[in-house]
Amino acid sequence: ATTDKTYDSYYTTETWTWPADDWPPNQGGTYSLYNSLTQTTTTDIWGSPYDWYLVPFESCAVTSHWEQNDNGTEKSDTYSRVAQTQLYLRTGGKALPGRRNLIVLAASAGYVTDAKWHPGGPQGSPPPELALAPQRMTIQGQSVGTDGYRYLALPDGAEVDITPTIAGCDFYTFDVNPTKHKLLIQANGTQLQPDELIPEAEHAIGEKINLSAVFDPPLPEEPSKTVQWVLDPQYINAYDTWIPDPENGDKAGDESDYDIASGLTNFRVDSGRLQTENTYAWWLSGSVTSYEWKRLYVGMTLVFPDGQVVFVSGRGVLGMHLPTVHWDSSGYVPGVVNGYAELGYIVETGIGDFWQNTLLSG
Numbered sequence: 377a378t379t380d381k382t383y384d385s386y387y388t389t390e391t392w393t394w395p396a397d398d399w400p401p402n403q404g405g406t407y408s409l410y411n412s413l414t415q416t417t418t419t420d421i422w423g424s425p426y427d428w429y430l431v432p433f434e435s436c437a438v439t440s441h442w443e444q445n446d447n448g449t450e451k452s453d454t455y456s457r458v459a460q461t462q463l464y465l466r467t468g469g470k471a472l473p474g475r476r477n478l479i480v481l482a483a484s485a486g487y488v489t490d491a492k493w494h495p496g497g498p499q500g501s502p503p504p505e506l507a508l509a510p511q512r513m514t515i516q517g518q519s520v521g522t523d524g525y526r527y528l529a530l531p532d533g534a535e536v537d538i539t540p541t542i543a544g545c546d547f548y549t550f551d552v553n554p555t556k557h558k559l560l561i562q563a564n565g566t567q568l569q570p571d572e573l574i575p576e577a578e579h580a581i582g583e584k585i586n587l588s589a590v591f592d593p594p595l596p597e598e599p600s601k602t603v604q605w606v607l608d609p610q611y612i613n614a615y616d617t618w619i620p621d622p623e624n625g626d627k628a629g630d631e632s633d634y635d636i637a638s639g640l641t642n643f644r645v646d647s648g649r650l651q652t653e654n655t656y657a658w659w660l661s662g663s664v665t666s667y668e669w670k671r672l673y674v675g676m677t678l679v680f681p682d683g684q685v686v687f688v689s690g691r692g693v694l695g696m697h698l699p700t701v702h703w704d705s706s707g708y709v710p711g712v713v714n715g716y717a718e719l720g721y722i723v724e725t726g727i728g729d730f731w732q733n734t735l736l737s738g
Contacts, residue, residue: 387412396462432503432549433461435542438491455492463539465554469532472570474673478557478688480596481526483540485513485550493547505549513540513550521682525596529686557595559690561672562588568692573669578695581662588654589674589690599678605650606673610661614646659696667695 389412394405409418436459443452467477486505493503510524515538520526530536540550561568563585566576579585589603617637618626626638634640649655662668675689 433463433551434488434503434547434549435460435545436488436547438547440491457492457494461539461550462537463552465530465536465538467530467532467534467536467556470571471531471533472691474689474691475559475570476529476531476687476689477559478591478595478678478686479528479530480555480557481515481520481528481538482524482553482555482596483510483513483515483520483526483550484524485510485540485542485548487545488547488549491547503549508542508545508548512542512545514542515540515552518684521680521684523597523682525680525682525684527678527680527684527686529688555593555596557591557593559674559676559688560590560592561674561690561692562590563672563692563694568672568694570691571693573667573693573695577693578667578697579659580697580699581659584656584658585694586654586656587672587674589676597681599680601653601679602677603651603653604675605655606675607650607657608670608672611657611659611670612643612645613649613655613657614642614644615640616642659694662696662698664698664700667697670694670696 389410391408391410392405395403397403404421407420410416411418436457439454439456441452441454465479467479469477485508486503487508488503488505490504509522510520511522513520513526515526516528516536518526520540528536538552538554540552542548563577564579565586566574568574568577587605589605615631617629617631617633618639618641619629619633619636620638621627629637659670670693672692672694673689674691675687677685677687679685
């Protein structure tokens with residue numbers, strides 16, 4: 377904040393000036409005393425304003441003036457002070473395409489009722505003030521909500537000005553407390569990394585992968601959500617089942633009947649299932665020698681109770697392996713498969729999790 381304070385009394389003018397500084401400030405300033413009778417100026421180095429009293433986050437642009445004639449002597453007093461705190465938020469983290477975090481700013485402000493309050497001096501106490509309605513504040517060009525929150529969607533590695541402004545108010549203090557909420561993707565209970573394949577996220581094709589989009593930490597209030605998933609191919613997320621019916625032949629069932637189904641058909645991608653917070657999919661392609669990266673993206677449009685709308689997004693990486701089965705035809709026994717699969721997997725046909733894989737040792 378750059379702070380200037382001028383005090384005129386009779387024939388002297390005192391001025392204190394501090395330069396812009398980081399928080400908490402520690403730079404000293406300058407002091408000058410001008411005497412209009414002798415037309416002389418005295419200057420000195422002044423300590424940090426925090427040597428007096430801890431200055432709050434503030435915006436001040438006040439001027440007070442009076443004049444009077446005291447038995448033929450003209451007297452006047454002019455007081456002015458200018459101070460402006462600038463707040464900048466560094467979101468931290470590594471900037472990645474396709475990821476925007478929700479930043480929740482909890483903001484408050486108070487109108488200072490004493491125009492001549494200033495750090496230090498005879499006051500030596502916090503400024504007297506009246507609480508202001510949160511919606512009078514504007515941050516990043518939009519009003520703070522009536523609940524005191526301002527919602528922003530920002531990438532990692534960004535720096536933005538989050539200084540609140542209040543139109544028509546010449547002296548006020550404020551406070552802004554930011555919280556970063558990441559939109560994360562979980563696969564079968566494992567939190568995926570946005571740009572790294574971790575061992576817990578390695579799977580074989582045909583496994584059912586349950587996906588969830590979650591905020592960490594949880595949101596302070598629940599918004600309405602419009603969700604859209606984008607998943608790397610090749611996958612399905614829907615199919616039809618057929619249930620044995622001794623009297624009428626097979627009949628259509630639903631996906632919950634896969635354990636008793638006699639057949640599965642119409643494997644497909646259901647776009648509607650890509651528009652819910654919790655969804656699932658089965659991948660059909662992968663790497664024979666390692667794990668093929670499958671990038672997952674989820675975006676959410678959030679509408680909060682006070683009407684603020686933001687779009688946030690998250691990303692994650694899955695690994696898919698395509699097992700290769702080696703058959704031993706010389707050791708054939710009816711009903712028994714002799715062989716092994718690469719990476720220690722043996723593949724057994726099954727219904728539901730279409731290829732049920734079991735890790736063998738030895």
